[in-house]
Amino acid sequence: MKIFYAIQATGNGHISRATQLYPYLLQYGTVDFFLSGNNASLDLKIPIRYKSNGCSLYYSKCGGLDYWNITKNIKPRQIYKDADALPLKDYDVVINDFDAITSLACKMQNVHSVQLGHQASFLSKNTPRPDKKNIMGELILQHYAKAPKNIGLHFENYDSFIRPPIIKDKIIEANPQNLQHITVYLPSFDQDCLEKAFQKLHDVTFHWFLSSVTHKHTIQNITYYPVNQKQFNKSLITCDGIITGGGFETPAEALYLKKKVLSIPIRNHYEQECNAAALKKLGVPVVYTVDKEFDITIANWLNMKITYPEMQANNIPETLQYLFDTYRD
Numbered sequence: 001m002k003i004f005y006a007i008q009a010t011g012n013g014h015i016s017r018a019t020q021l022y023p024y025l026l027q028y029g030t031v032d033f034f035l036s037g038n039n040a041s042l043d044l045k046i047p048i049r050y051k052s053n054g055c056s057l058y059y060s061k062c063g064g065l066d067y068w069n070i071t072k073n074i075k076p077r078q079i080y081k082d083a084d085a086l087p088l089k090d091y092d093v094v095i096n097d098f099d100a101i102t103s104l105a106c107k108m109q110n111v112h113s114v115q116l117g118h119q120a121s122f123l124s125k126n127t128p129r130p131d132k133k134n135i136m137g138e139l140i141l142q143h144y145a146k147a148p149k150n151i152g153l154h155f156e157n158y159d160s161f162i163r164p165p166i167i168k169d170k171i172i173e174a175n176p177q178n179l180q181h182i183t184v185y186l187p188s189f190d191q192d193c194l195e196k197a198f199q200k201l202h203d204v205t206f207h208w209f210l211s212s213v214t215h216k217h218t219i220q221n222i223t224y225y226p227v228n229q230k231q232f233n234k235s236l237i238t239c240d241g242i243i244t245g246g247g248f249e250t251p252a253e254a255l256y257l258k259k260k261v262l263s264i265p266i267r268n269h270y271e272q273e274c275n276a277a278a279l280k281k282l283g284v285p286v287v288y289t290v291d292k293e294f295d296i297t298i299a300n301w302l303n304m305k306i307t308y309p310e311m312q313a314n315n316i317p318e319t320l321q322y323l324f325d326t327y328r329d
Helices: 012-025 067-072 076-085 100-109 119-123 135-143 191-200 229-237 249-256 270-281 294-302 316-328
Strands: 002-008 030-036 048-052 093-097 114-117 149-153 181-185 205-209 217-219 222-225 241-244 260-263
Touching: 002 012, 002 100, 012 030, 012 093, 012 249, 012 316, 030 100, 048 076, 076 100, 093 100, 093 316, 114 119, 114 316, 119 135, 119 149, 119 270, 135 270, 149 316, 181 229, 191 222, 191 294, 205 229, 222 229, 229 249, 241 249, 241 294, 249 260, 260 270, 260 294
Parallel strands: 002 030, 002 093, 030 048, 093 114, 114 149, 181 205, 181 241, 205 222, 241 260
Antiparallel strands: 217 222
16 A cells, blocks of 8 residues: 655644654655655654645744734645646555645645644534634635545544544653753754843752753753754653643643643734634643743643643544544445
8 A cells, every 4th residue: 555644844743743643654655755845854764755845834933823924835836736736546545645746736636635633623513712713714724735535633532533642652651750850842943032031040950951052051040952853752751841832732642641841822813713712622821922020820721730631642544444444434
């Protein structure tokens, strides 16, 4: 069997998920990956056969989306050209993890596909949303990577087609410890937006992962790390808690390890606002703005007594069997 797998590279979570699934997919046949977008910073450990700049995200300086840069870098003519060039008819199965080019290519070439990923879960009205819905955000979630079949992933099984998060083997097999540091991963924030707040907390040690950092080094109470999967896994497994965005994979893994989580969703990022609504239902503290008293916010969070519900890991062989069975229906 020949499998085409499209990865939306607007973040590292999609790549992390595909990397975890790859050895399981090889049990069904050969796999060719299509990488769409250029926001990911992880080292690629899977064979990428096709690439496109696609639609990428750009961030403002301190935690928001830069819509001007996002819009001006969208090239519709190139997107149609890339979609037309994908040889989807050569494949037996097309798996799409929220990529618009692959969705368009399937429509143009009359090829069947299945959407597998977190964004597919928002096709259910039962999946948590913020109190104030965003019409444009809803349209994107519903239509950006449309497919005839969908398998969603989320923190809880909000609907019949939604399954638990795909947790990396390294996390499942880990023996969690608490070495009393706080892991930080906030790719939408520049270093100078948060550094002073961390430095004020002299008694707290931070492991801060930044795409602008090229080598590990320590200044005062902060150890700066480049974005590296192995180092991040180690830091997460041994941390007291993690400060991260309103993504899906990182909070899911932290909750699986029973770590404290402080979520700061990217401003005006509707999917992250939806994730924040789900996290709040699980009891996770969510901060929507970072102000001059952010150090106090962190200190208060560290002093909270929080009990999180059990986070279930996805049964990957079962999910993939369901995917291939569904594809044939």
